Amino acid sequence: MSVTTKNEVLLQADKLTRRFGGLVANQDISVTLERQMIHVLLGPNGAGKSTCINMLSGDLPPSEGRIHYLGRDITALTAAQRSQVGIGRSYQRTNIFPQFTVLENVRLAAQSRRQQPWRLFSKAMEQKWALEKARACIEEAGLGKRVDWVSGVLSHGEQRQLEIAMVLATDAQVLLLDEPLAGMGSEESASMVEVLKRLRQTRGILLVEHDMDAVFAVADMITVMVNGQLLECGPPAQIKASVAVQQAYLGTEDSFHV
Numbered sequence: 001m002s003v004t005t006k007n008e009v010l011l012q013a014d015k016l017t018r019r020f021g022g023l024v025a026n027q028d029i030s031v032t033l034e035r036q037m038i039h040v041l042l043g044p045n046g047a048g049k050s051t052c053i054n055m056l057s058g059d060l061p062p063s064e065g066r067i068h069y070l071g072r073d074i075t076a077l078t079a080a081q082r083s084q085v086g087i088g089r090s091y092q093r094t095n096i097f098p099q100f101t102v103l104e105n106v107r108l109a110a111q112s113r114r115q116q117p118w119r120l121f122s123k124a125m126e127q128k129w130a131l132e133k134a135r136a137c138i139e140e141a142g143l144g145k146r147v148d149w150v151s152g153v154l155s156h157g158e159q160r161q162l163e164i165a166m167v168l169a170t171d172a173q174v175l176l177l178d179e180p181l182a183g184m185g186s187e188e189s190a191s192m193v194e195v196l197k198r199l200r201q202t203r204g205i206l207l208v209e210h211d212m213d214a215v216f217a218v219a220d221m222i223t224v225m226v227n228g229q230l231l232e233c234g235p236p237a238q239i240k241a242s243v244a245v246q247q248a249y250l251g252t253e254d255s256f257h258v
């Protein structure tokens with residue numbers, strides 16, 4: 001059982017820089033994520049948002065800068081090690097076994113986190129624990145009515161919810177979500193927004209998202225990036241009113257009408 005403390009700093013990225021050859025994809029990006037906060041990374045295509053999330057998840061080492069989780073320097077940890085300490089990530093692509101049921105997928109995710117302690121438990125206890133945990137995570141992700149469905153027949157939005165349930169099953173305190181609303185219709189988006197609000201009650205969420213309605217419906221803090229640089233960071237009202245942010249979106253595919 002984890003203790004939840006409001007305003008507790010979960011993740012702190014300090015001056016992250018990432019270069020790909022001569023291209024600087026992120027330059028001196030600092031981001032703070034607190035518990036019970038949804039922090040959105042916003043920016044036009046190619047701004048460097050995925051690169052930033054990749055550095056936070058451990059999928060990509062930074063060229064410079066440090067990352068702390070609960071005060072501990074985790075810059076050198078791999079993605080698997082970060083998952084073990086409580087940093088969970090969902091990807092833009094789906095990552096599930098389509099032939100397995102929702103419950104089986106989430107149960108496997110729960111067990112993946114707990115390989116060592118099982119030596120202390122009987123097989124039956126392990127199964128019971130993992131199933132209970134999986135059911136709770138499925139419920140939290142808003143998929144309670146689909147527990148026994150084969151995952152491959154879920155709608156696109158439900159599959160994204162399943163991915164989130166799988167991340168929750170790893171006991172993640174930080175959720176790194178890359179475009180969780182991508183490809184969703186308005187009903188599915190509304191349902192995902194409700195899921196995000198519920199998850200915020202006990203965790204911290206760092207989100208990359210292009211859907212402005214959703215962003216302004218859930219964000220507590222927004223960091224705007226342009227060309228790998230941090231343009232502005234602040235609460236939604238500040239970002240909404242920012243002339244610099246509006247200018248950054250002029251002539252881009254994304255609209256900034258909010």
Ligand SMILES: Nc1ncnc2c1ncn2[C@@H]1O[C@H](COP(=O)(O)OP(=O)(O)OP(=O)(O)O)[C@@H](O)[C@H]1O
Pocket residue numbers: 020023024025043044045046047048049050051052
């Ligand atoms: N592995 C890589 N090798 C070389 N260049 C890369 C690599 N990954 C990203 N880039 C470049 O870094 C820059 C930032 O890309 P990134 O994907 O982080 O942007 P983004 O804000 O997530 O864009 P989008 O909204 O389109 O997903 C782009 O110019 C991209 O081409």
